[in-house]
């Protein structure tokens with residue numbers, strides 16, 4: 674019988690650095706996939722993508738308190754170390770780095786990494802301070818592990834472009850790579866937060882991606898943006914979503930708003946919508962797929 678051994682877990686920066694140093698001495702490339710645990714297939718696809726780039730793969734598991742706002746789900750965020758480790762073993766992870774809050778933010782910690790502009794709107798506008806928490810912790814994780822590659826999911830597109838900018842701005846010698854959003858059979862983007870949904874909410878949640886793909890297709894085929902977005906909002910609210918934080922067409926790289934589809938410009942449609950206490954985000958490319966003629 675095939676025995677899959679769980680990857681070793683370390684909790685301190687010193688242990689992490691010792692292991693990475695040995696790998697480097699052996700000439701191995703190192704990739705990291707930062708996570709907050711509560712793993713799903715989307716995370717495993719990142720680990721597999723990391724594995725294709727580097728011989729050694731680290732997954733970090735740290736529910737980062739500084740990226741949660743007041744009244745958000747920091748306490749409720751799923752934590753299941755045993756299950757996470759089993760999943761990571763099957764995906765080819767070599768090492769789990771799971772620091773404590775004190776290891777990451779010792780007494781007297783006083784630095785914040787803040788990327789301006791690109792974080793002002795969308796999730797940044799609705800979750801003040803969120804991206805400062807993300808960039809600060811990711812900067813620390815990258816400094817601690819000093820990998821060759823770091824992998825991030827495209828579901829959190831604003832996070833991905835923000836991290837790319839941070840790495841560029843701070844001259845960090847790390848290549849940032851991304852993996853496409855992994856979806857459930859009905860198209861719902863996988864997220865650790867999907868487990869908060871009730872059975873009824875789960876049915877409604879699946880309508881988010883369908884509305885988004887259909888709207889992106891209409892925009893790509895020349896239907897006026899305002900009309901498409903208005904219809905999409907209406908459809909989501911009547912499907913049962915409680916509110917929509919944003920529904921925006923934006924340039925994929927700068928995140929500046931776009932007002933119509935233009936061939937050759939990479940743009941995406943972004944949404945964040947609330948269903949009870951759960952906030953769901955998703956984004957899709959605006960491109961001609963041949964769905965609408």
Ligand code: PAF
Pocket residue numbers: 707708709735737740807810811829832
């Ligand atoms: O995407 C996430 O899970 C988190 O924002 C990250 C990148 C691990 C930082 O805490």
